[in-house]
Amino acid sequence: MQGASMPNSPAQAHTSRLRLLLILSLLGVVLTAVVILIGVWTRLVDAGLGCPDWPGCYGRLVVPDAERAMAHSPHAPLESFKAWVEMIHRYVASALGLLVISLLALGAGLRRRPGYPWRANVALLAVILLQGAFGAFTVTLKLWPQVVTLHLLGGLTVLVLFLWLHLSLRRFAKGDGPGVPRRRLTPLWGLAMTLLVLQLALGGWVSSNYAGIACQGFPTCNGQWWPEMDWSEGFHLTQTVGPNYLHGQLHADARTAIHQGHRIGALLLGLALVMLAARYWGEARMRPWLGGLVVAYGIQLGLGIANVLMWLPLWLALLHTAGAVSLVLLLALATWHWRETAVEAVSSKRRDKEWVHV
Incomplete structure (x- = not known):
């Protein structure tokens, strides 16, 4: 035995x-x-x-x-x-x-x-x-x-x-x-990924410079559509190493520029995700992933607005981060499944050929 x-x-x-x-x-x-x-x-x-x-x-x-x-x-x-x-x-x-x-x-x-x-x-x-x-x-x-x-x-x-x-x-x-063919990413997928990475970096920049409530109110910022902002200082990437950056070192106009940059990035990302969903909505297998991606973006946008209006409470800020994590996972899953549909198509063709021969 x-x-x-x-x-x-x-x-x-x-x-x-x-x-x-x-x-x-x-x-x-x-x-x-x-x-x-x-x-x-x-x-x-x-x-x-x-x-x-x-x-x-x-x-x-x-x-x-x-x-x-x-x-x-x-x-x-x-x-x-x-x-x-x-x-x-x-x-x-x-x-x-x-x-x-x-x-x-x-x-x-x-x-x-x-x-x-x-x-x-x-x-x-x-x-x-x-x-x-x-x-x-x-x-x-x-x-x-x-x-x-x-x-x-x-x-x-x-x-x-x-x-x-x-x-x-x-x-x-x-x-x-590994020899099974898979679809290559199109420029639209590349655009969505690039904008998501940039938006995540902007979110990290907002957090690390304590600019989360630099803009009060929405959709305006401090009562203005285009308030006073210092873009060069807000995005000066060669800041001095050495000071304690707890609570930030930048002045108000620089933090306002960072916050506004994050808002603009959110708008561009949303447009890219909607374009991506519209472009590939005809593929039935992709609809759950693309739909989920757009819904997650809408929820994330709502959480960002709520954080501004409610002055960044701890629980809501954590939910906003969880939303970012969800967006990353959903875009990665959508990308994977879009590439893998070529594999499914090849497998389906092989089954059809076998049936014809029989």
């Missing part, structure tokens, strides 16, 4: 490993979204410098008492709540790094098989290491807006890579080889 079951054991091991990879990659999508939201929560409660050093907190792996904190960094008095918020963010982010390493180790034995997404594994490790560096620079450079914005974009990149890895693993599990 044991000898009869031996030939199936390699196949069973392969299936079990692939199933585990699918579960872990999907877990990575969820955990990355959680890390992003915790990171935004950390900023919103002004806990980004809750620990003055990195990777520990006052030289320790857990938040110490006030006496030990004072002995380590007398210039930075301990605020326990903020320190714990910052450390929770670091703990969860570290768990995400361990998950990436686990995926790489589990996938190493499959890397030579046709269609296995080994490059996505390696890219994910590279980006997560870069994210760790940005996390360190966020603290050591005292919330320098450039680093904070890149840290946000890096987190969203990790999110997309986890999703792409999971979808690629599902395709690999179904046996779709």
Whole structure:
């Protein structure tokens, strides 16, 4: 009996490993979204410098008492709540790094098989290491807006890579080889992606420069359609490294320019997404994804307006970030399914040919 079951054991091991990879990659999508939201929560409660050093907190792996904190960094008095918020963010982010390493180790034995997404594994490790560096620079450079914005974009990149890895693993599990043709992205898809990335960067720039309520009222800004703004200072990307950027360093007109830039970016992104949905609405398989994308954009727009009118409450700001995460995931899913419809068409043609021959 044991000898009869031996030939199936390699196949069973392969299936079990692939199933585990699918579960872990999907877990990575969820955990990355959680890390992003915790990171935004950390900023919103002004806990980004809750620990003055990195990777520990006052030289320790857990938040110490006030006496030990004072002995380590007398210039930075301990605020326990903020320190714990910052450390929770670091703990969860570290768990995400361990998950990436686990995926790489589990996938190493499959890397030579046709269609296995080994490059996505390696890219994910590279980006997560870069994210760790940005996390360190966020603290050591005292919330320098450039680093904070890149840290946000890096987190969203990790999110997309986890999703792409999971979808690629599902395709690999179904046996779709790398030689199957897939549609190339059109300029309209490229435009939508570019505008979404720019809008996400603008959102990070608004947050890191504390410009969320620089414009009061909507649709006007401070009672005007085009208020006084300092664009050159607001988007001066070579700000001095060194000052503490907690609560921002820019004057009011510069922050107003940043906020208005974010509003203009939202309008352009909305137009691009509507154009994308209109262009490919005739493809029945794409309607759920394109419809979901437009609906998510509408909700996100409403949340942004509500944040302005309600003076940026914590819960609403977190929902606005969750909306951004949803937009990223939905555009990535829409892109994937649009490319994969070519695979389905080829499979359908093959089935038709087989039926004709029969």
